[in-house]
Amino acid sequence: MRWRPVAFVLTFVAAASLFAYGYFREELGEVMFNAAML
């Protein structure tokens, strides 16, 4: 299907944006804190 490559590109860009936004919000510190609190 022709829409599938377009769907992949849109999905991947959205996913990478989500990841980058979380990374630059310094959520890694919160992830580390959560792991240390176990």
Next chain:
Amino acid sequence: MRYLKRRIFQALGAFLPNSYLQGFATASLYQGSLKTVCSPLLNCYACPSALLSCPIGTLQHFMVTGAFPYYGAGTLAVIGASVGRMTCGTLCPFGFLQDLLYKFKSWKTTIPAWTRYFRYAVLAGLVFIIPYLTQENWFSKLCPMGTLIGGLPWVTLNLNVRSMIRWLFWVKISILLFFITVSLSVKRPFCRAVCPLGAIFSVFNKSSFLQLAWNPDTCTRCGKCQKICPVDIRPDRNPTNPDCLRCLDCTRCPSLKATTVLHRNPFGVPAAGEKGTDIPSEVAAR
């Protein structure tokens, strides 16, 4: 050979994220920088030897704090958009355990197809909504993988933890024993009906970069692909099935091949099903 390769990957998927073995000797958790990485596997970060963070535990933690987990959700979405559910089929240690349990000679049966929708309810309820409302990580409290590699080792290693055992621990043990028992008779019951990580990855199967291609010209509809499928589906009827783990076991049949959204075989060999990643209408109508 391909089947053996998957077993090797599954063994590595079970060992490498849990290779901080001194955690067992010192009864302590690894707290280095790798714990900032969400693993694409259902692997408990409370395990003494765990190096990476549990993605589901991370999502729940953010819901408990009332914040959206951009980093955790983004990590899973990038992996899902790239390979769909492939990490479930080739790396997940709990999937590996279920695959091995099903190898035992015992009475075999199937579970109804509608049970697949239960995993989306688990994802919405136990990972997002209930933790947000109760400020408790409810999926982690009940997770059988957490009980197996997190709860049981800690109860064995630490007397203080043992003294804290309450009714919830026995509920967790019952859930673990239930899935171990059912896995002897049903292919991957937890992955198909319950796993919230699988629920997240499965929504990407239709548009992920890695795809399964089916060639209707060579397929005889013999159904052997279902027999070797670890989740008991017919990949020839729907190569983009959300239940498909992308384990590629079915590609031992020449009518099924790994391909990409660009219709190129990721492993360098021309894909058999370049013209057939979608189901012809006469097959879909069956």
